Amino acid sequence: MDKRPTDLLSDYIHKLRYEDLPKDVVESTKLFLLDYLASAMAGYKINRIFNEALWSVVGGMGGKKESRAFFHKAKLPAPNAALLNAAYGHGADMDDGNRTAQGHPGVCVIPAALALAEAHRLTGRDAIVAIVVGYDIFVRLATAMNPSHLSRGFHTTGTVGTIAAGGAAAKALNLSLDKVRNALSLSALQAAGLLEVAESGQMAKPLHPAKAAFSGILSARLSEAGAEGPREPLEGRKGFIKAFTDHVDLDILLKDLGKDFRISSCYFKLYPACRHTHAAIDAASNLRRSGLPSPALLDKVKVHVYQAAINLTGTIYEPKNEDEAKFSLAYTVATALTKGNFTLQDLDVAKSFDRETRALVSKIEIISDPLLENRAANIRGARVELVMKNGTTRQEEVKLPKGEPEVPVTFEDIEVKMKSCADTVFPEERLQTIARTVRKFEGLKNVSSLTKLLVL
Numbered sequence: 001m002d003k004r005p006t007d008l009l010s011d012y013i014h015k016l017r018y019e020d021l022p023k024d025v026v027e028s029t030k031l032f033l034l035d036y037l038a039s040a041m042a043g044y045k046i047n048r049i050f051n052e053a054l055w056s057v058v059g060g061m062g063g064k065k066e067s068r069a070f071f072h073k074a075k076l077p078a079p080n081a082a083l084l085n086a087a088y089g090h091g092a093d094m095d096d097g098n099r100t101a102q103g104h105p106g107v108c109v110i111p112a113a114l115a116l117a118e119a120h121r122l123t124g125r126d127a128i129v130a131i132v133v134g135y136d137i138f139v140r141l142a143t144a145m146n147p148s149h150l151s152r153g154f155h156t157t158g159t160v161g162t163i164a165a166g167g168a169a170a171k172a173l174n175l176s177l178d179k180v181r182n183a184l185s186l187s188a189l190q191a192a193g194l195l196e197v198a199e200s201g202q203m204a205k206p207l208h209p210a211k212a213a214f215s216g217i218l219s220a221r222l223s224e225a226g227a228e229g230p231r232e233p234l235e236g237r238k239g240f241i242k243a244f245t246d247h248v249d250l251d252i253l254l255k256d257l258g259k260d261f262r263i264s265s266c267y268f269k270l271y272p273a274c275r276h277t278h279a280a281i282d283a284a285s286n287l288r289r290s291g292l293p294s295p296a297l298l299d300k301v302k303v304h305v306y307q308a309a310i311n312l313t314g315t316i317y318e319p320k321n322e323d324e325a326k327f328s329l330a331y332t333v334a335t336a337l338t339k340g341n342f343t344l345q346d347l348d349v350a351k352s353f354d355r356e357t358r359a360l361v362s363k364i365e366i367i368s369d370p371l372l373e374n375r376a377a378n379i380r381g382a383r384v385e386l387v388m389k390n391g392t393t394r395q396e397e398v399k400l401p402k403g404e405p406e407v408p409v410t411f412e413d414i415e416v417k418m419k420s421c422a423d424t425v426f427p428e429e430r431l432q433t434i435a436r437t438v439r440k441f442e443g444l445k446n447v448s449s450l451t452k453l454l455v456l
Helices: 005-015 023-046 048-061 078-090 106-119 124-145 159-172 177-189 207-224 240-244 250-254 275-289 307-313 329-339 355-361 411-421 428-439 448-454
Strands: 298-305 364-368 382-388 393-398
Touching (some): 005 177, 023 048, 023 078, 124 159, 159 177, 159 207, 177 207, 275 298, 275 307, 298 307, 307 329, 329 355
Parallel strands (some): 298 364
């Protein structure tokens, strides 16, 4: 390879223009934008203890009034506004993701792009290009480094998300080629994110995208001001790739760069829980809709999933709070079996973890099935099997949860999601205005036409 990966990515970021984007990519970007806003509304409402602590610290810092902190009346420096808005976006675990990247690109990239777009009075088209760039970097780099990166205990949302946000910020600021490279380099120096937060202290998990968005803007602005980073931040002997993975596939990172826009390979989340639970929730909900037998007749509920799902969500059977509920495969499946769904209200375990749900949780057996995860065959699913006391069984298998590109959602689906997420946050008339504004986002002369709608 004649050029370093860092240089190739920088060249792509620098050259990409709105006119290079196919119409379907623009439409996907608007859909992911609306989904991020819906997720932020849910996260602001759900993760209150952490949100209040973060606002008291970051909001209290003051500073230059550049960008709106959503759900507040204040404007803050762009990096601080992006930090808060990213934290809200991840607070309910309803934000988008990518199954091969095994992380959440939108919640790192979109807050950074919107904060800078508002601060610098950019158009909707400018923001769209920055967002597409960020998703591309995230999905390509994280996929190229996984599964080793994840197995080591790193969360791509925090690690790769920082570099992706740096790329999006560099594009939003329209930096020169050399300064784009330095923005990526300075971002890589700050990358961090430990998955230990899935074991306990889950309320702090939004720090991963929050710091990613903050550091991405900081890096781009430092580069704009003349700061320089290492020449080989990704591929160097002590660079990001060597430090964070045992194996990297550079073909995945660089193939069809600038032609195949990876934002379209990302998924939407319809349930407020870790993505690894969603296929099982779909399967359990389908069983419920087809008629669930009396729990008294059930001997066992076998939940077959791939090992990564067990590693992250298979250890908590009796969640004590909303943070643990989001990472409990047993609780989410039992809830879906009893109610036919899993909603924001079910995160309130004091009210929702009732006798019937507890009875089902006690019967759940989680089983690892490697056949339920196959990248090449587009499988990342689950099978829920009901074993009756008389020996008969019923089962439902879902190869991919709804929201994947192969099982798509519509703009109307995300509007419904936003309405559910925004309960007690915004009135329905405001939500309709937000949705209309996102639909015509590429025509906005100033992104503040959208961001001004997101204050209480």
